[in-house]
Amino acid sequence: MTSVRAGVDLGATKIQAVVVGDDHAVLGEAKTETPTSGGPRAVVAKIEGTVREAAKGAGLDVDGLSGAGVGSPGAVDQEAGTVAHARNLPDWDEPFPLAEALGNALGTTVRIENDVKVAVTAELELGAGRRYESFLGVWWGTGVGGGIVLDRKLWRGRGAAGEIGHMVVKRGGARCPCGRRGCLEAYAGRGAMEAHARKLVKHGRKTDLFELMEKRKRDRLTSGVWADALERKDELATALLDRAVAALGAGIGSAVNLLDVEAVIVGGGLGTRLGEPYVRRIAEAARPHLFVDERPPAMLTAALGDLGGAIGAALLVGPA
Numbered sequence: 001m002t003s004v005r006a007g008v009d010l011g012a013t014k015i016q017a018v019v020v021g022d023d024h025a026v027l028g029e030a031k032t033e034t035p036t037s038g039g040p041r042a043v044v045a046k047i048e049g050t051v052r053e054a055a056k057g058a059g060l061d062v063d064g065l066s067g068a069g070v071g072s073p074g075a076v077d078q079e080a081g082t083v084a085h086a087r088n089l090p091d092w093d094e095p096f097p098l099a100e101a102l103g104n105a106l107g108t109t110v111r112i113e114n115d116v117k118v119a120v121t122a123e124l125e126l127g128a129g130r131r132y133e134s135f136l137g138v139w140w141g142t143g144v145g146g147g148i149v150l151d152r153k154l155w156r157g158r159g160a161a162g163e164i165g166h167m168v169v170k171r172g173g174a175r176c177p178c179g180r181r182g183c184l185e186a187y188a189g190r191g192a193m194e195a196h197a198r199k200l201v202k203h204g205r206k207t208d209l210f211e212l213m214e215k216r217k218r219d220r221l222t223s224g225v226w227a228d229a230l231e232r233k234d235e236l237a238t239a240l241l242d243r244a245v246a247a248l249g250a251g252i253g254s255a256v257n258l259l260d261v262e263a264v265i266v267g268g269g270l271g272t273r274l275g276e277p278y279v280r281r282i283a284e285a286a287r288p289h290l291f292v293d294e295r296p297p298a299m300l301t302a303a304l305g306d307l308g309g310a311i312g313a314a315l316l317v318g319p320a
């Protein structure tokens, strides 16, 4: 084993770390909840602890790591090693030198990249995207992120390409967390769905969603809570997810009309949790929107599942 690296998926809800070897095999893993206060310093301390635990699981100390990669939400400046405007992380708006701070804490080189780009690259190199020249990654979680792969390269545009969550699926429609109206994320993002559910409950709508949330000792509607509610055939949860599926179908159908990619790969917290049956439903919802509907793209779930983001982050510092 010549190069052992750490990869971290920094999410709004959890921090997932893995330690991988040369062949990308996971040697150790650990996860923890993302702190909800304390700002970037508190987040860095949690990441450090999670990486140390993952290394321990691999039978190593962090001194044995040849580097660490982090997939982060927000505006990531890879060159500067900073993250800004991470809305779902505590008090994290100004650019913060994440690479340097974590590098000092772990005593190793740290590279950072946008979380969804990291996960899509992992699917391209090691997962469901391996056999395609072109695909669209749709990361369905708290928000709806995306990545476009053309000729086996991630299309970056001027740095912000792939934001499928902010494609307009309804002009003048629901308010999106980004402040605009009618975006796909306003209907399908887990954050927006939760805000909508809370509003409806305030107006007297019945649902088990929040009871299930408390049962799981969570303070927000995680993917697991949505899955539990679906299993119970909760009417509100079912209606909101149906609405999300319809919006995803419209957004994905439109994107496929524009790009004509070979495949669409659905990942993210909700995408992974709800899995195959929901990806099939999204494919059906997209179909009426396809201009060339006799050869729809392959619709797949992300093959690397829950660890994909962290495994992808390890690619930032290792042999590709």
Ligand SMILES: [Zn+2]
Binding pocket: 165, 166, 176, 177, 178, 179, 180, 183, 185, 186
């Ligand atoms: Zn938006």
